Amino acid sequence: MKKIESRDNKWVKRLNGLKIKKNRDKEGVFVAEGLRFIKEVPADWAVEAYAVSETFAAENDLSRYEKKAEMLCLPDTLFASVCDTENPQGILAVCKKLEWDEGAAFAKEHPFFLLAEELNDPGNLGTVIRTADACGADAVFLSKGSVDLYNPKVLRSTMGSLFHVPVFQNVDLNEISKKLKANDIPLYAAHLKGDRLPYDLNLKDSCAFIIGNEARGLSEKAADLCDQWVKIPMPGQAESLNASIAAGVLMYEVVRQRLER
Amino acid sequence: MKKIESRDNKWVKRLNGLKIKKNRDKEGVFVAEGLRFIKEVPADWAVEAYAVSETFAAENDLSRYEKKAEMLCLPDTLFASVCDTENPQGILAVCKKLEWDEGAAFAKEHPFFLLAEELNDPGNLGTVIRTADACGADAVFLSKGSVDLYNPKVLRSTMGSLFHVPVFQNVDLNEISKKLKANDIPLYAAHLKGDRLPYDLNLKDSCAFIIGNEARGLSEKAADLCDQWVKIPMPGQAESLNASIAAGVLMYEVVRQRLER
Numbered sequence: 001m002k003k004i005e006s007r008d009n010k011w012v013k014r015l016n017g018l019k020i021k022k023n024r025d026k027e028g029v030f031v032a033e034g035l036r037f038i039k040e041v042p043a044d045w046a047v048e049a050y051a052v053s054e055t056f057a058a059e060n061d062l063s064r065y066e067k068k069a070e071m072l073c074l075p076d077t078l079f080a081s082v083c084d085t086e087n088p089q090g091i092l093a094v095c096k097k098l099e100w101d102e103g104a105a106f107a108k109e110h111p112f113f114l115l116a117e118e119l120n121d122p123g124n125l126g127t128v129i130r131t132a133d134a135c136g137a138d139a140v141f142l143s144k145g146s147v148d149l150y151n152p153k154v155l156r157s158t159m160g161s162l163f164h165v166p167v168f169q170n171v172d173l174n175e176i177s178k179k180l181k182a183n184d185i186p187l188y189a190a191h192l193k194g195d196r197l198p199y200d201l202n203l204k205d206s207c208a209f210i211i212g213n214e215a216r217g218l219s220e221k222a223a224d225l226c227d228q229w230v231k232i233p234m235p236g237q238a239e240s241l242n243a244s245i246a247a248g249v250l251m252y253e254v255v256r257q258r259l260e261r
Numbered sequence: 262m263k264k265i266e267s268r269d270n271k272w273v274k275r276l277n278g279l280k281i282k283k284n285r286d287k288e289g290v291f292v293a294e295g296l297r298f299i300k301e302v303p304a305d306w307a308v309e310a311y312a313v314s315e316t317f318a319a320e321n322d323l324s325r326y327e328k329k330a331e332m333l334c335l336p337d338t339l340f341a342s343v344c345d346t347e348n349p350q351g352i353l354a355v356c357k358k359l360e361w362d363e364g365a366a367f368a369k370e371h372p373f374f375l376l377a378e379e380l381n382d383p384g385n386l387g388t389v390i391r392t393a394d395a396c397g398a399d400a401v402f403l404s405k406g407s408v409d410l411y412n413p414k415v416l417r418s419t420m421g422s423l424f425h426v427p428v429f430q431n432v433d434l435n436e437i438s439k440k441l442k443a444n445d446i447p448l449y450a451a452h453l454k455g456d457r458l459p460y461d462l463n464l465k466d467s468c469a470f471i472i473g474n475e476a477r478g479l480s481e482k483a484a485d486l487c488d489q490w491v492k493i494p495m496p497g498q499a500e501s502l503n504a505s506i507a508a509g510v511l512m513y514e515v516v517r518q519r520l521e522r
Contacts, residue, residue: 123384127503136497157503164498199517233516236397237425242388242418245509248502252510255494256460 001057001071004078011072015051015082018094021148030150032093033085040160046096053079056090069093084152097150100166105139106183112137112254113185113208114247117173117222118145121214125149126157127244128211133161135251141171143222173210177225180208186227189218190246192239194231198253201230204260209250214243262318262332265339272333276312276343279355282409291411293354294346301421307357314340317351330354345413358411361427366400367444373398373515374446374469375508378434378483379406382475386410387418388505389472394422396512402432404483434471438486441469447488450479451507453500455492459514462491465521470511475504 004011017023018031029048032038041047050065051072056079062071080088105111114132119125125147132140147154149167180187185206188198201207210226212218217240223229232241232249241249265272278284279292290309293299302308311326312333317340323332341349366372375393380386386408393401408415410428441448446467449459462468471487473479478501484490493502493510502510 127506130499130503131506133497134495134499134502136495159499159501161499197520199520232513233520234395234397235516235519236394238391238395238420238422240420241395241509242391242505244503245388245392245505248506248509249513252493252513255496258496259458259460259494 001062001066001073004072004074007078007081011049011051012074012078012082015092015094019084019152021151024097024148024150028097029094030097030155031084031152032095032155033083033091033152034089034156035091036089037155037160038091038093040163041093041095042163045163048094048096050091050093051079051082053088053090060091085156098162098167100139100168102139102166102168105166106179108138110204111139111183111185111206111208113139113141113180114251115141115143115171115173115176115187115208115210116146116243116247117143117210117218118213118216119211119243120147121243122147122151122153123157124214124242124244126154126159128247129154129158129165129167130161131244131248131251133165135255137165137251139166139168141168141176143173144170173222173225187225188228188230188250189223189226190232190250191218191223191226191229192231194229196228196230197233198230198250201228201253203254203257207254209247211243211247211250262323262327262334265333265335268339268342272310272312273335273339273343276353276355280345280413282412285358285409285411289358290355291358291416292345292413293356293416294344294413295350295417296352298416298421299352299354301424302354302356303424306424309355309357312340312343312353312355314349314351321352346417359423359428361400361429363400363427363429366427367440369399371465372400372444372446372467372469374400374402374441375512376402376404376432376434376437376448376469376471377407377504377508378404378471378479379474379477380472380504381408382504383408383412383414384418385475385503385505387415387420389508390415390419390426390428391422392505392509392512394426396516398426398512400427400429402429402437404434405431434483434486448486449489449491449511450484450487451493451511452479452484452487452490453492455490457489457491458494459491459511462489462514464515464518468515470508472504472508472511
C-alpha cells in the first residue's frame with residue numbers, strides 16, 4: 001500500500017484530472033467510485049489502481065484489491081477532494097475503458113438495440129443503460145453530442161450495468177441506420193407524431209429504438225432515418241414523457257412480447 | 262409593477278425563505294420558476310405574486326400576469342439569487358399550494374393509484390408524477406419521509422404535471438391501505454420476491470401500486486400491506502430497476518390493458 005500525503009502528488013493530480021472527459025479520453029481510463037460500484041467490476045476487468053481513504057483502509061480488508069492492482073491510501077480529506085460524490089464511501093478504482101465488439105452485437109439471433117440522440121442528462125443516460133441491461137438489450141448506441149458514459153453521475157446511475165450491456169459512443173446515426181438496414185433490423189422512433197402503438201409491433205424479431213434529446217425530442221434528421229414512428233399512448237394530460245421513461249416503456253414491450261417466445 | 266432594489270427587502274427575504282420546506286409549509290405557498298412551468302399553472306389557480314428580472318421585464322409583455330397578481334421586478338443578479346435554477350429564465354410565481362379532494366379520487370369508476378414509500382430523489386419523484394399524469398392515474402400518494410413535492414427540483418421534473426394529477430403527501434401507509442381495502446382496490450407492490458407478472462394482473466379494474474425507496478426498496482412493513490407482490494421481469498443482468506422506471510413499467514401496463522376497454 002502506497003501512502004500519499006500531498007496534494008501535489010502525481011496520483012492526486014491525475015485523479016483530479018480524470019474528472020474531465022478530455023483526460024479520460026486521452027488516457028483510456030475512468031474512475032469507479034464506491035464499494036457497491038466496484039463490486040460490479042468483473043473479475044477479468046483491467047483495473048490500474050485502487051485508492052482508499054485512511055478510514056476505509058483501517059476498517060476493511062483490502063487484500064482482494066491489492067492482489068489485483070496498485071493500492072493507494074490517502075488521508076480522508078484528500079481522498080474526498082479527488083471524488084465526485086459529496087459523501088464518498090472511501091474507495092475508488094481507476095479502470096480501463098470498455099471496448100465492446102459491435103460485430104458481436106449485430107451477430108445476436110434477434111438483435112435488440114437502443115439508440116439515443118444527444119441525451120444530455122447524466123441521470124437519464126445512466127438509467128437508460130440500467131434499464132437496457134435489465135431488459136436484456138444487446139447494445140446501446142449513443143450519438144455524438146451525448147453526455148459522456150464515463151461521467152461520474154452517469155456511472156453511478158448505471159448501477160454497474162455498463163459492465164453488462166455494450167455501449168457505443170460517438171455513433172454517427174446515419175452510419176448506424178445503414179448497418180441496421182443491411183441487417184434487416186427495423187428502427188422505431190418514439191415520436192409524438194407516431195401512429196403505431198408499441199403493442200402492435202412485432203418485437204420478437206430484431207428491433208431497434210431511438211429516443212431523442214430531453215428538451216428538443218428527436219431531430220427531424222434522425223426521425224427520417226426510422227422505419228416507423230411509434231406513439232406511446234398518453235391517456236392523461238402530460239404532453240410528453242421523460243426520455244428514460246419512454247425508453248423503458250418501449251424496451252419493456254420487447255420484454256413482454258419475448259416472454260411468450 | 263413594483264421595483265425592488267435591496268437584498269433587505271421583505272419580498273427578497275421571503276422568496277429566499279421559500280427555498281426551505283418549513284417555510285413553504287407554514288405559508289402554504291410554493292415558488293414556480295420559469296416560463297414553461299408558469300404557463301402550466303391553470304388559469305383559476307391562486308397566484309400571490311410574480312417576480313421578474315429587469316431583462317425579462319424589458320423583453321416581454323407582462324400584462325397577462327399583472328392582471329392576475331402583484332408584479333415585482335428585480336435587478337438580474339438579485340433575481341438570480343432568489344432562484345433555485347442556475348440559469349433562471351427571468352420569471353417566477355408564488356403560488357398557493359394545491360389542495361386535492363381525496364374522496365373525489367376514490368369516487369372514480371376504476372381508481373388507478375400510485376403509492377410511493379420514502380422516495381428521496383427529487384428527479385425520481387417528479388418523473389413519477391409526470392408519468393402518472395401521462396398514464397391517466399387518478400392520484401399519487403406519498404408516504405411520510407418522501408422528498409417534498411414543492412422542492413424546486415421536484416417541481417421542475419414534474420413538467421407541470423402536479424397541476425393535473427392529485428398528489429397527497431405525508432400519507433400514512435397503514436391508513437391508506439385500509440381505505441384501499443374498504444374500496445376493493447387491490448394494492449400491488451413491485452417486489453424482487455414477487456411471483457406474478459404485471460401482464461397477468463387484471464388492471465382494467467381498480468388497482469394501486471406501491472414502489473419503495475431508491476436504495477432500500479420497499480420496507481417489510483409496507484410490503485406486508487400489499488395484496489400481491491409483482492415481479493417485473495429482468496431477463497438481463499441488472500438486479501433492479503430505477504424506482505421511476507419500475508413505476509413507469511407498472512403504470513404503462515395499466516394503460517396497455519385499458520386501451521382495449
